[in-house]
Every structure is written in C-alpha cells, then in structure tokens.
Amino acid sequence: MEFEVVKQDTQSQARAGLLTTVHGQVPTPAFMPVGTRGVVRTLSQKELEEAGVRLLLCNTYHLWLRPGPGVIQKAGGLHRFIGWDRPILTDSGGYQIFSLAQLNKVSEQGAAFQSHIDGSYHVFTPERVVEIEHALGADIIMPLDQCIAYPCTYEEAREASMLTIRWAERSLKRHRELGEEKSIGCHPALFGIVQGSVYPELRQNNAGQLLAMDFPGYAIGGLSVGEPKSLMYEMLEAVLPLLPADRPRYLMGIGYPEDLVECVALGVDMFDCVIPTRNGRNGMVFTSSGRLVLRNAQYAQDFSPIDPECQCYACQNYTRAYIRHLFQVEEMLGLRLASLHNVYFFMKLMEQMREAIRKGSFQRWRQEFKNKYNTAYPGGNDRESFQ
Amino acid sequence: MEFEVVKQDTQSQARAGLLTTVHGQVPTPAFMPVGTRGVVRTLSQKELEEAGVRLLLCNTYHLWLRPGPGVIQKAGGLHRFIGWDRPILTDSGGYQIFSLAQLNKVSEQGAAFQSHIDGSYHVFTPERVVEIEHALGADIIMPLDQCIAYPCTYEEAREASMLTIRWAERSLKRHRELGEEKSIGCHPALFGIVQGSVYPELRQNNAGQLLAMDFPGYAIGGLSVGEPKSLMYEMLEAVLPLLPADRPRYLMGIGYPEDLVECVALGVDMFDCVIPTRNGRNGMVFTSSGRLVLRNAQYAQDFSPIDPECQCYACQNYTRAYIRHLFQVEEMLGLRLASLHNVYFFMKLMEQMREAIRKGSFQRWRQEFKNKYNTAYPGGNDRESFQ
Numbered sequence: 048m049e050f051e052v053v054k055q056d057t058q059s060q061a062r063a064g065l066l067t068t069v070h071g072q073v074p075t076p077a078f079m080p081v082g083t084r085g086v087v088r089t090l091s092q093k094e095l096e097e098a099g100v101r102l103l104l105c106n107t108y109h110l111w112l113r114p115g116p117g118v119i120q121k122a123g124g125l126h127r128f129i130g131w132d133r134p135i136l137t138d139s140g141g142y143q144i145f146s147l148a149q150l151n152k153v154s155e156q157g158a159a160f161q162s163h164i165d166g167s168y169h170v171f172t173p174e175r176v177v178e179i180e181h182a183l184g185a186d187i188i189m190p191l192d193q194c195i196a197y198p199c200t201y202e203e204a205r206e207a208s209m210l211t212i213r214w215a216e217r218s219l220k221r222h223r224e225l226g227e228e229k230s231i232g233c234h235p236a237l238f239g240i241v242q243g244s245v246y247p248e249l250r251q252n253n254a255g256q257l258l259a260m261d262f263p264g265y266a267i268g269g270l271s272v273g274e275p276k277s278l279m280y281e282m283l284e285a286v287l288p289l290l291p292a293d294r295p296r297y298l299m300g301i302g303y304p305e306d307l308v309e310c311v312a313l314g315v316d317m318f319d320c321v322i323p324t325r326n327g328r329n330g331m332v333f334t335s336s337g338r339l340v341l342r343n344a345q346y347a348q349d350f351s352p353i354d355p356e357c358q359c360y361a362c363q364n365y366t367r368a369y370i371r372h373l374f375q376v377e378e379m380l381g382l383r384l385a386s387l388h389n390v391y392f393f394m395k396l397m398e399q400m401r402e403a404i405r406k407g408s409f410q411r412w413r414q415e416f417k418n419k420y421n422t423a424y425p426g427g428n429d430r431e432s433f434q
Numbered sequence: 435m436e437f438e439v440v441k442q443d444t445q446s447q448a449r450a451g452l453l454t455t456v457h458g459q460v461p462t463p464a465f466m467p468v469g470t471r472g473v474v475r476t477l478s479q480k481e482l483e484e485a486g487v488r489l490l491l492c493n494t495y496h497l498w499l500r501p502g503p504g505v506i507q508k509a510g511g512l513h514r515f516i517g518w519d520r521p522i523l524t525d526s527g528g529y530q531i532f533s534l535a536q537l538n539k540v541s542e543q544g545a546a547f548q549s550h551i552d553g554s555y556h557v558f559t560p561e562r563v564v565e566i567e568h569a570l571g572a573d574i575i576m577p578l579d580q581c582i583a584y585p586c587t588y589e590e591a592r593e594a595s596m597l598t599i600r601w602a603e604r605s606l607k608r609h610r611e612l613g614e615e616k617s618i619g620c621h622p623a624l625f626g627i628v629q630g631s632v633y634p635e636l637r638q639n640n641a642g643q644l645l646a647m648d649f650p651g652y653a654i655g656g657l658s659v660g661e662p663k664s665l666m667y668e669m670l671e672a673v674l675p676l677l678p679a680d681r682p683r684y685l686m687g688i689g690y691p692e693d694l695v696e697c698v699a700l701g702v703d704m705f706d707c708v709i710p711t712r713n714g715r716n717g718m719v720f721t722s723s724g725r726l727v728l729r730n731a732q733y734a735q736d737f738s739p740i741d742p743e744c745q746c747y748a749c750q751n752y753t754r755a756y757i758r759h760l761f762q763v764e765e766m767l768g769l770r771l772a773s774l775h776n777v778y779f780f781m782k783l784m785e786q787m788r789e790a791i792r793k794g795s796f797q798r799w800r801q802e803f804k805n806k807y808n809t810a811y812p813g814g815n816d817r818e819s820f821q
Contacts, residue, residue, distance in 0.1 A: 084763045376471045
C-alpha cells in the first residue's frame with residue numbers, strides 16, 4: 048500500500064490524499080461502508096460500486112465464525128468470495144469480542160471468547176488474527192486490540208492500552224514473517240491502533256509507542272463508545288497532531304455527516320460507520336438539509352424524492368410517500384432504498400470534501416455545509432456491534 | 435386493451451400473442467410476478483425491468499388497506515405511486531378476503547370483512563372493487579369473486595360460482611358506467627373469472643355465462659388451492675376449449691415451471707404466482723436442470739453460479755457458496771439474489787416458449803425441457819395469501 052498527500056488545506060488540517068493498493072486506488076478522505084459479514088446490509092456489490100464506494104470494511108470476527116476462513120480461502124480469498132474487486136479493510140475483531148461475544152478471559156496471550164451464535168469456544172491471539180487477515184487477502188488489516196467500555200478508570204485504560212501496544216508488537220512481528228513467506232507482492236498493510244480511552248496522556252503515550260514501530264497507517268479506536276462528543280474531539284486534538292503527515296489516519300466507527308466534516312478538518316483520512324445502513328434500515332435518511340425519518344406520518348403524501356438534490360437510484364425513481372409505504376408494509380425494498388440513498392449520500396459528502404480541499408475551498412464548503420445541514424440529532428456509538 | 439394471436443401452434447393449443455395496453459405491449463404467454471403491496475418482494479422496479487417483466491400484478495385488497503386508494507390517487511395513480519410505467523393487472527381482493535382477512539359475512543350484496551392488519555371493518559361490493567381498480571389506474575382489472583376452499587361440496591361450489599356470476603354482471607355494469615364517465619382512453623380491461631371448484635359441469639356452465647357477457651379476457655380462478663394436480667388439469671381441459679381464441683386466457687395463481695409449460699400447451703396465455711419470490715426467499719432457486727435449495731450444506735463450498743446457463747446479475751456475479759453464506763447469516767442480499775434469479779428464470783422460460791411457438795418448434799422445445807428439468811417437487815397453493 049502506498050499513500051500520498053495530494054493537497055494540504057492551508058486553513059485547517061484537512062488533506063486530500065490517495066491510497067494505492069493492489070486492488071486499486073482510494074482517494075481520501077474516504078468513508079467505508081461496513082460489510083461486516085461480507086455484505087453491506089441490504090445492498091449488492093454493484094450498488095456499492097455505483098454509489099462510488101472504493102474501500103469496503105469487513106469483519107474478521109464475523110467471517111471467522113461464518114463462513115469460516117477455510118471456505119473463503121477455497122474461494123480464492125475474500126475479494127473473490129464476495130464478488131468485490133476493489134480494496135478491502137478488515138477490522139480485527141477486537142471490538143466485537145468485547146462487545147458481542149461472551150468474553151471468557153483476556154490474558155497476555157490473547158482473548159478467549161464464546162461465539163455469540165452458537166457458544167463455541169475460540170481464542171484470538173494477535174498472531175492468529177493477523178494470520179486470518181492474511182488468509183482472507185484483505186488490503187488493509189487491523190491488529191487485535193483490547194477495547195474497553197466508557198466510562199473506565201485511568202488505571203483500567205492504562206492497562207488495556209499497554210496490552211494493546213504489546214499486542215501490536217506481536218501483530219507486527221507475525222505480519223512481517225508472513226510477508227517474508229510470500230513470493231507475490233500482495234502484502235497487506237497493517238495499521239496501528241491508538242487506544243487510551245478518554246485520557247489524553249494515555250492516548251499520546253500510546254501513539255508515541257506505535258510511531259516507534261513505524262506502521263504504514265494509524266487508526267484511532269475506542270471512541271464514540273458512549274463518551275460525550277466533546278471528549279472525543281479532545282482526544283482527536285491530542286493525538287492527530289502527533290501522527291506523521293505522510294501516513295493515512297483512520298478514525299474507527301465514526302460517524303454522522305457533521306462529525307465526518309469536523310474530523311476531516313482535523314486531518315482524518317479514513318472513516319467507517321454503520322450509520323448509513325443501520326439508520327437507513329430504521330427509516331432515517333440523510334439529505335443535504337438534514338435528516339428525516341421516513342416512517343413519520345408527515346411523509347405519507349409527500350411525493351417528492353428523499354433529497355431533491357440527490358442523483359441516486361432511490362431519489363431518481365421513488366417518492367418519500369412510496370418509500371414510507373414500503374416501511375409501513377414491511378417490504379425490504381424500503382430498507383434497500385433508504386440504505387442505498389444513505390450510502391450514496393455519504394460517498395457524495397466525501398467526494399465534495401475531497402474536491403473542496405483540492406480546490407482550496409474547504410473552509411468555505413465546510414461553512415456552507417454547516418449552514419445548510421441541521422445537526423440537531425443525538426450521536427452515540429454507531430459501530431456495528433449488537434447484531 | 436387489444437389482444438392478437440400472432441401464432442397458433444399446430445401440435446398443441448399453445449399460442450403466441452400480443453397484449454396491447456396504454457402502458458405498452460405484453461407478448462404472451464406471459465408470467466406476472468406478484469407485487470401485492472406495489473412491490474415484488476425484495477426487488478426494485480429496475481430489477482424487474484431488467485429481468486424482462488412486462489406485466490405486473492398488484493393487489494386491490496392490500497393496497498386498499500395500505501396505503502389506501504386516496505394516497506395512490508393523489509400520487510397520480512398506481513403506476514406513478516410505485517414508479518412502474520409498464521402495464522399493471524390488479525387482482526380484485528376476492529381471494530385475499532377469503533384467505534387472509536377475518537371474513538364476517540358474504541351476502542348477495544358483497545363481502546364484509548375485518549382487516550388482517552388492524553381488525554378494521556370493510557365492505558367490498560363488486561361495484562366498489564371496480565371503482566377502486568379504476569381509481570388505481572390499472573390496465574387489466576379483475577372483478578370480485580367468491581373463492582371457496584378445497585374440498586367443498588358440489589352445492590357449495592354451485593352457490594359460490596353462481597354468486598360470482600351475478601357479481602361479474604354487476605362489476606361489468608359499473609365498469610361500463612365508469613368508462614362512459616371518462617373522457618380519455620385509458621379505460622382498463624375487465625376480465626371475467628371462471629369459478630366452479632373441481633366440478634367440470636359447474637366450470638363449463640360458469641364459462642358459458644361469462645362468455646355471454648363478452649369480456650375482453652377470461653381468467654380461471656380457484657385452482658391450485660390444495661386439489662390434486664390431476665384435478666386442476668381436468669378443469670383446464672374442461673374449460674379452455676370453451677374460451678374464445680381471440681381473447682387472452684389467464685390462469686390465476688399458477689405455478690411451477692413444469693406447470694407453466696403444460697398450461698401453455700393447453701392454451702393459457704397469462705399466469706401469476708408468488709413462487710419465484712416466495713421460494714427464493716426460502717432459498718429455493720430454479721435452474722435449467724431443476725430446483726435446488728441453496729441453504730443445503732452441499733453448497734457451502736460450491737463456487738459455481740446458481741445456474742451456469744443463466745445471464746442474470748446473481749449468476750453473473752456470485753457463487754452458490756456466497757449466496758448460501760448470505761442465507762446462513764440472514765443477510766437480505768441472499769433473499770434478493772435468489773428472488774432476482776428466480777424471476778429472471780421465469781421470464782426467460784416464458785420467452786423461450788414464445789420463441790418456440792413462433793418458430794413452430796414448441797413441441798420439441800417442450801420435450802427438451804421435460805428431459806432436462808427435474809419435476810420431482812410437490813406443488814400446492816402458491817398464490818400470495820398468508821403474509
């Protein structure tokens with residue numbers, strides 16, 4: 048993987064970049080829809096491509112349990128198995144072990160857990176996770192980390208973040224060994240993940256230790272897990288300036304459109320979140336002037352599209368009234384159209400930001416977005432967890 | 435509506451024809467996917483068009499309850515409401531009142547029933563149903579009929595079929611009045627429905643009385659409701675020869691591919707059935723060499739497409755193993771791909787039959803189909819009822 052900053056904004060930390068992988072290029076700032084089980088819920092791969100998705104997130108934990116890495120390897124890797132030939136990033140499963148599975152024990156060695164599906168016992172070690180991710184054939188892979196809940200004490204956060212660092216070292220070691228075993232050049236990129244809960248000192252310390260290991264990209268994890276939004280921004284402001292300008296910065300599990308804009312301004316390059324699809328399935332859609340809940344009675348006879356400014360298939364062909372009807376009668380096409388529109392909206396939002404940064408007009412664009420977009424909606428933890 | 439027989443097969447009763455409506459032409463024999471609530475379950479209108487669907491069935495009963503005819507009229511009619519500009523046929527709701535709603539009373543006047551959704555009280559009279567269907571703006575409309583269960587006595591069947599005839603007369607009268615009220619030429623075509631359960635004499639008597647009323651098309655209803663398949667064919671052989679050659683013949687609620695082929699050979703021009711979508715949602719797919727159940731473990735590592743001979747999006751882009759995985763992890767894309775493939779398969783089957791009839795090779799095609807296609811699957815009642 049290569050990363051190049053194409054344009055640095057002069058009035059903010061925002062930058063436009065280009066990630067290059069063997070499966071193609073990804074202009075940044077980029078948003079990844081979440082394809083936990085090898086599919087972005089309700090959508091087809093063709094629809095993702097048409098929406099402009101260039102990088103897809105899949106989840107090691109879920110794919111490990113079903114269909115299992117053996118099936119995916121026999122299929123010729125994850126790209127072939129799911130019919131997606133653009134880049135894929137795999138999350139390590141750390142977050143899911145701690146939020147979803149029945150956790151049996153975290154030790155220095157790794158995390159022992161029971162499957163949330165059938166109760167079967169599994170052990171994820173940092174080495175094992177990297178091995179699985181190599182076997183899946185992802186382009187960017189994340190190491191196992193210990194995610195802790197909010198709130199937690201300084202001491203809890205310190206211990207977890209130090210364990211995460213030791214795991215990162217082991218992940219990197221195994222990753223390099225695997226790279227040396229390979230004859231072909233499809234070596235994935237392993238990112239480091241900064242943890243440290245809401246303690247700036249821990250976050251900064253954590254970042255410093257990861258930097259010493261020289262990862263090709265850095266993620267910030269363990270945010271948007273229930274903490275006040277002001278604390279999330281405090282952490283970003285503590286960590287982002289420490290990260291090297293020539294490496295991509297990935298903020299995990301964020302966010303709402305207004306958060307994406309602010310975080311891009313702080314210098315984040317990559318995002319993932321289930322919001323466009325999960326909220327879509329609940330009937331919430333994002334428009335250029337804010338959010339609306341299609342299930343509401345006020346849309347029963349509203350024959351305008353979700354967003355008159357949108358060029359997606361849903362907006363070009365269907366009305367709010369029809370999509371609301373689909374939700375009322377529990378027809379899946381409603382979930383599809385709302386999800387499709389939201390993914391399209393998020394991809395267009397990122398495209399607009401990339402273009403504004405390249406043109407040197409990001410600050411003006413950001414102000415116009417704020418003026419138009421109504422942000423009066425509560426945030427929360429929007430990473431794929433309770434499914 | 436106009437109907438023209440383009441080619442009559444010389445070795446069977448099969449014929450290729452052309453239905454012309456204000457919303458476009460429909461080559462026959464034609465299969466209609468069922469879009470009960472204004473949507474074919476899991477599929478988009480674009481996907482239906484791409485699969486070659488030319489005529490869509492929607493249901494008066496369901497649309498009456500939700501969203502209600504007022505919303506649809508305000509949208510500018512059913513075509514506009516659902517974003518479908520090809521022809522639409524509306525079923526009357528008779529079948530649903532008797533199978534789905536809590537039926538309170540059938541009288542000479544009509545059928546009083548309680549909604550299966552909220553228990554609200556409604557009365558459908560033959561006149562009211564025709565009025566609703568005119569308001570929806572369908573191209574072909576079906577009159578209210580009394581559907582009775584199988585088995586039933588001769589006397590029960592006789593009374594129901596006679597009431598259906600009297601209702602057909604009233605439907606036709608109201609339909610003609612509405613046509614005279616209209617200034618523009620989008621008058622729908624009202625078909626007659628032959629009932630009479632499994633009693634050939636009743637069926638033939640019923641057909642004779644409908645013929646005297648001179649409908650532009652004739653449907654055969656009340657079959658595939660649990661009777662042995664041999665009885666269904668006995669009824670078809672009793673009724674079809676009586677129907678005029680220059681009018682389309684519509685067999686309601688049928689069927690499996692093997693039934694479609696046999697019924698086309700008997701001279702049926704139109705079909706509708708939920709099988710492609712309902713069975714698809716259950717993981718059953720149709721292929722040129724028979725049916726298969728994708729959920730089965732045998733497909734877990736089968737990296738071939740559903741049907742190697744099929745050109746649909748599912749077969750061109752995904753494997754059985756991946757679609758099985760989607761079913762295993764309960765991802766909607768699995769239901770979508772199976773439904774999409776099945777609708778495509780049914781449309782291609784009809785296209786093949788139309789082409790074979792036009793070329794004069796239908797009997798040979800039919801034999802080849804039988805040799806290749808495994809028909810060892812139990813039939814049953816496959817009209818959209820228990821949802």
